[in-house]
Amino acid sequence: MTMPLHIETVPCLQDNYAYVLHDDITRRTALVDAPEVEPIRELLVGRGWELSDLLITHHHSDHIDGVADLHKIYDCRVIGAQADQHRLPTLDLAVGETDVEAVCGEEVHIIDVPGHTVGHIAFYMPGAQALFSADSLMSCGCGRLFEGTPAQMWESLLKMRKLPDETTVYSGHEYTLTNIRFALTLEPEHEALKSRLQTAEDLRKADKPTLPVSLAEEKRTNPFLRADDPALKAAIGMEGASDEDVFAEIRKRRDSF
Template identity: 40%
Template sequence: MTPPLTVHQFPCLSDNYGFLLHDKASGETAAIDTPDGEEYLRQAGLKGWRITQIWNTHWHKDHAGGNLTIKQATGATITAPAGDAARIEGVDRTVDQGDTVSLGGFTGHVINVGGHTLGHIAYHLPEAGIAFVGDSLFALGCGRMFEGTPQQFWASLSRLKALPAQTQIYCAHEYTQSNARFAVHADPENGALADYAAAVDAARSAGRATVPFVLERELETNPFLRADDSALAERWGGGDAVTVFAALREAKNSF
């Protein structure tokens, strides 16, 4: 049996999560994004791990700003999205849809999830049942559409929707409570969503993280993944999934 991967999750900056992905068999450790290079090095030191790779999801500073700090300290190799690489420091390799990355004996599949930024990617490790999605998908939400189009972003989310339902999703921010408030506004008759929102409030009141989360629950409750649901579409003006997604995203921007 292949030794398991360990995900070490820790708070970073104001509302980011940092992730270190460690393969015990090989001793390799990947930093998933680098919002704060010094904190990543400190966390790795506390675990007794050495960061050997950096996997960036997109170019924003709270995801790639610590690249050189880590690379200079460890010699880690940096993998970054092809579409965003020109704005990311220290890149050794670029990847896009269909490419793979490796950590020890584990393979990560690269998924293009452009929309938040044009080149945004996610990393899916099917053997471990996990995916790191950056700012493309959040618990009960999705990222702001800074650079992409509704068509592009909906296609990206559709790729994530197609992952195995039990996939544990690691997103980069603790936005779930505010996302839940909008979700309930968008889809007020969804009983599963009401239960989820209550569970989120309880978790945050107790100081617990709402990340990672299981894709299956999002498929029932996250309005941005349900833009192709006929009942939700009727509430949001009708039309196809792209039109509904665009309406939801615009409404969330000013909610």
């Protein structure tokens, strides 16, 4: 019997998460994003794992600041977006949408998800039912649009929404409580949101991450995935508006929340 892929959530900086993946069969270990070195290095040393692959989602410093040092320590393969390689650390493998690579004995499908940045990518592992979405799809939210347009982000979210409900979402920050509280300003009587808020509050009181989260839960409660939902449109007074315009309005309100 093959062992499942181990996926460890590593808190970094103030509210970032990195993810360490390990396969017992191949003995390979991968990292998704490198906000800083020490917490990641501590976990690797504690487990006796050697980093073989480092996957980068986008160029922001709080996702790449540890890449150079980790590459120096482990001589790991660095993988990132071909379209964004001019502002990423040096890549050993530049990838783009529809590419499929092997990491830790698993197929990794590359998904272009512009919006937060124009070069953002996500990593989807169908065998492990895992989506590493960083600052594109977030827990009950989505990333702020620093470079992309509402149309780009909405299209990116729709790509990820099409994935199976059983997919587990690993995003880049501990923003869940704020995102749920914002979502409840749009739909104060949404029972699933109220329940999710209580669960998230309990986790944070216990100093536990609210991530990862199931994609099924995101589809039920994340307003940014539901910009085409008639109930949400009615709740914010935009019954006749396009899905893209509704998404843009929700993002605008979240920015000022």
